[in-house]
Amino acid sequence: MTGTRSFRSDIQGLRALAVGLVILAHAGFRTASGGFVGVDVFFVISGFLIIGLLVREAGDTGRISILDFYARRARRVIPAATVVLVVTAVAAAYVLPLVRSTEVIKDSVWAAFFGANIRFSLVETDYFAQGEPPSPVQHYWSLSVEEQFYIAIPLLLLLVALWVRRRAGDAAGASRTRLVRRTVFVVLGAVTLASLVWSVVVTANDPTAAYFSTPARAWELGLGGLAATLVWGRAPRLGRWPTEALFAAGLVLVAWATLRFDEQTAMPGTAALVPVLGAVLMLVAGSTTGASSTYLFRLFSIAPARVVGDWSYSLYLWHFPVLRLAQEYWEEPRLSKPHLLVALVVIFALSAASYYLVEQPFRQGVRWRPRMRAITLYPVSLVLVVATALGSQAWVDARLADLADNPGISVSDYGRDDLSRDPAVALVEASVLAAEEDRPVPGGVRPELGAVRESVAPLGECDYRTGTRELCPFGDPDAERTIVVMGDSHARHWSPALTAIGEEHGYAVYAFVYSGCPATTVTRRVGGEEWTECAEFKQWALEQVRELEPDLVVVANNAYRTPQMQAEQVDGLREQLELLRPLAGRVAMIGNSPRLPAAPGTCLTARGASLGDCLQRPMPAVGRLQVEFGETVEDLGMTWVDARRWFCADGRCPAVIGRTVPLRDREHVTVEYATRLAGPLAAALGIR
Structure with missing residues (x-):
């Protein structure tokens, strides 16, 4: 050649x-x-x-x-x-x-x-x-x-x-x-x-x-x-x-x-x-x-x-x-x-x-x-x-099927006097006790273990990462009352719970959520440059809230640990909440789900894993930032919902709660568990 x-x-x-x-x-x-x-x-x-x-x-x-x-x-x-x-x-x-x-x-x-x-x-x-x-x-x-x-x-x-x-x-x-x-x-x-x-x-x-x-x-x-x-x-x-x-x-x-x-x-x-x-x-x-x-x-x-x-x-x-x-x-x-x-x-x-x-x-x-x-x-x-x-895949499915006869976790498995009177919290505590006993992974969990990673809250035609600016009412679309949920992927993973609340209590629910883009006045930087798509979306979302005049705005954000966000996100959250105050009947914030060292679904499907092998402690740095979020919300006289009690007890977080896997990865809530928490969340938000 x-x-x-x-x-x-x-x-x-x-x-x-x-x-x-x-x-x-x-x-x-x-x-x-x-x-x-x-x-x-x-x-x-x-x-x-x-x-x-x-x-x-x-x-x-x-x-x-x-x-x-x-x-x-x-x-x-x-x-x-x-x-x-x-x-x-x-x-x-x-x-x-x-x-x-x-x-x-x-x-x-x-x-x-x-x-x-x-x-x-x-x-x-x-x-x-x-x-x-x-x-x-x-x-x-x-x-x-x-x-x-x-x-x-x-x-x-x-x-x-x-x-x-x-x-x-x-x-x-x-x-x-x-x-x-x-x-x-x-x-x-x-x-x-x-x-x-x-x-x-x-x-x-x-x-x-x-x-x-x-x-x-x-x-x-x-x-x-x-x-x-x-x-x-x-x-x-x-x-x-x-x-x-x-x-x-x-x-x-x-x-x-x-x-x-x-x-x-x-x-x-x-x-x-x-x-x-x-x-x-x-x-x-x-x-x-x-x-x-x-x-x-x-x-x-x-x-x-x-x-x-x-x-x-x-x-x-x-x-x-x-x-x-x-x-x-x-x-x-x-x-x-x-x-x-x-x-x-x-x-x-x-x-x-x-x-x-x-x-x-x-x-x-x-x-x-x-x-x-x-x-x-x-x-x-x-x-x-x-x-x-x-x-x-057939072999994988057969291994998962071997778990079918394993019993789930129930509050009745343990003495009532040792558990919280709050049913949702009591089930978390019982699940921690089951893990301490090293019980086998329950059968019939939801979502199915083979599909845990796919349990992502649906957004219909309103996945704003695609550039769309449509409005998609969930819950009860014809209701006169309105709930808006705002924030990043952590707001998205709460949207199934709020959708269920809207269906039961008569609210149209709008999810102005954008993964990685928290509801604060601080815009994240990507590659050293301001993330313009995020900034533009937040401005648009604020305009929609102004036009909708919702009865309740619910904010949920991840706790970011990058140098820029760690220094600015708390003040940015305060400014965002103050902007929202005159635009809605009430403003509330849901605290973060825990961030774990490993995804529960991955642990549960490892060779020979038991519930005890998958009992984890949350990462402390994220928890400290969430405490600051809570203090900021309460200082403003708004509603703060501490979600940690629905995931962990005594600083330990079970991989299965009852028969539900709570997290799809290290920090995002599964659709099934978020929906299950609709009742406790409605009570915490004061929705009757």
Whole structure:
């Protein structure tokens, strides 16, 4: 592809570098905090090789065989990816808590359809999923980006080839080659530039979504393809030492990104230019006439580097599920050195086996050489992964069904004299006592344990995060009396209780809630900038309250511990409540639900878990801020509802209250428990 050398041994070394950086980052080595840029290096290498092959085919034959291309991709990508997905789905069902196993099974199916980047973009941007551990197959997002990219690019290059053949006619090979190179460079350059511009824009506005976005990543593969187009069929003339300098410059850029970037770096955007340009420089340097005499070319071509480069695809596929499942199995958020060593040995052993027993037989074997047979690997892979997912889910469901006969918790299980006279509080106290006795997890809990994470309060057409400004009356929509609930996700999780109150007592209920955007006069900052969408929503919500003139406004906010919010949110709350006072008949605030060290649903579905294993103490810092909230509300002569008594007793919070799981994650109330608290909440708010 580049001059006289058809095989680039240094590229295997670059692959080894890329996968090594990714493994170091995911293994928790702080000095390689930016090792995730290895994925960017992989993208450049992929574009360089794959687009280079397509350009050569277009130049040599005047056409591109789409079927041959997808047959090669199927043999290269699908077998190993399928094996890892199947093994991971089965292992996750055994190792992970059942709630998380279900999510991993879903993730595996998305990955099999090459939609993992879409799945994880949705999950990562879901406010209620934030803070959850990453999926063992989250790294498949990059494979999905590549395959989505290679749906469009071969077709685009085919059109270029057909146009060139029509334009060049019987022109000599050299003339056609030049025309192909120029045309591809212009067309691919336009695509790459458009993607880069989009990447910069979307990364600035929504870095999480940008990270998984194919349009925001396409330019990285495109730059690799442009480099291949420039050097295709010729070796640029460059002496040894200039080539060495080019190699070194590229390596320095990748190393700098590895050492300086971390999880706070907004990627891809302009930051990704550093490792991407570094990879391009090294690939171009390896294409020059002086490449083979340089020290760095020889370094990247040594036998160990070539071996790791050969295994790099399998290493990439295996490393993340092994590391994540090892952390879960040993219950270590950061693996100890002995356990990390064991995990690394397992990663390399599985990768070697995968390379020799799966990758090579499918890529080099005669059986899968016919292109139509190779293309059937796509549906075969889907069938295998979906069948495994269904089987794993059935096994998870069977384990949950084993709990069906376990008794629930009742106040009558314990002496009445030892419990509160308030029935809701008494049930919490009884549930703490049941946990102290280490009773088994009750059967028939609500929400079902397999669906705890999905118990999010519905907003109908009025999810204001989407930008809508509709009004959606809940409760009794035709009632003359009105309740408004305002705040962030903690106001949202109380909305089912207020909806039930409205239905029973005759109130139309409006939920002006926006996750992450508390009802205070202080606007949160995101990435150092004021969150304008939040500020605009709060102003609009205040105007709606003024027009509705509600009988009751109920505020509920999370307690934020960022430096800015911790310093300003109490004063901002006071100002907000004073703004609301003249706009409503009464103003009240519901205190926070507790924030726990772990999600109850995750604990309850862990291997061999009992109620005692899942009895937790709330995090104290949040409680202290809520005390300040309560004092502020009461100083203003408004109603303060301390919700802690409905979740914890004597500083301990049970994972199941009666037969209800109170929290869907570490702090948000389930729809079922909020609805159950409608009566106690109405009494606390003075609603009769």
